[in-house]
Amino acid sequence: MNVDCGTNLDLKSDLGIMDSNNSKQLKDKEPGSSESNGADTSQSTDLYQYETQHFGFTPTSLINGMFNSVCDLYREALKAFAKACFEKNPTLTSVDELTAARRAVGEKIDTDICTVFDALEHYLLAQVFSIPESVVLPEDQCQLLRSSEEEGTVLEKRKTELKKKIIAVKYANAKLDQHRKQITSLQESLDDILNKLSSSDARIGQLNAEGIGDWGSFYSEMLRKATESQ
Template structure:
């Protein structure tokens, strides 16, 4: 069914076109079921008159239901086309048609009023474009924050795993050990730099 509310058509007809089409669909579907039931009864009576008939009522019902599903599929396909025709052409009020009760709301405007309205529309369009750009920028920033949060979560998970490993090997506080390790690394780097400088001096001399 159509998702267009078609409020103007509902105002004119007194009912929504979708409701009308739904009632037609239900009526046709009920009629199809009634016809198939009548056909099934006729088939069963015909089979009763055939001596030594091997076709049971259960088999007849399965065949009837299978044929009903086939007919319903064809009916739904045809009804979809009919619904599209009705909702787009027959039950649709053209955009250039105004209902009698709405004509009294129309009033001519001067050229100045028209220009003011046009200017206001342009300003609103510019504001909309600016808000749309701002929204896109915020969405992009949000995606970047999600990526950073995911990396931060991975880092925290890694630290937790390293801390658990440290505890398993007798280290009480992994963070203190990490700070100490960084400090010792810096000292070792300073010593290495000093040795390299002395070595260069000795080579030069």
């Protein structure tokens, strides 16, 4: 994290007051990186788009704001200290010495703050503001219901096949019902023939050969007609 904290400002211009308008920016980095990668805000937003959607802010923008707030705070403190030293003892140190001392202190604070914020940024982006890939936000649940064009084609084909199977089953059921009715009717015809045969048993013994032949032909014809009618 390389930043310019404005420590080379001229003390003579404002009695040792440091310029607080030289704002610092924490460069957006990949989690775990200790050096700036030069990514701009739009790239950071794209990188953490899902997190931004969920939290309502870009994680790196929040960290940048925290970083700048800390830097502004230490600037004000260092500025007030430099001003107080100059006003209380204007002859104790020269302006150049005070400027050099201020610059050295600023560089040390820069290093410490950047080191701390590198670790903080890595922790926040990896542990706090990170949404696992397996998690689907409530507002994105509807996306799971959308079918691709290929899936739609497969489903349509499957639906057509199921329709054909349903029609085939209905046809088979109709044919089975028809056969059941035919079997029932045939059974009734056979029962009727058996009843007539039973009532004729007593008379068979009284028939001669020609009569038995006629009797067999008669009932055979009845059975044939009953079968053909089905």
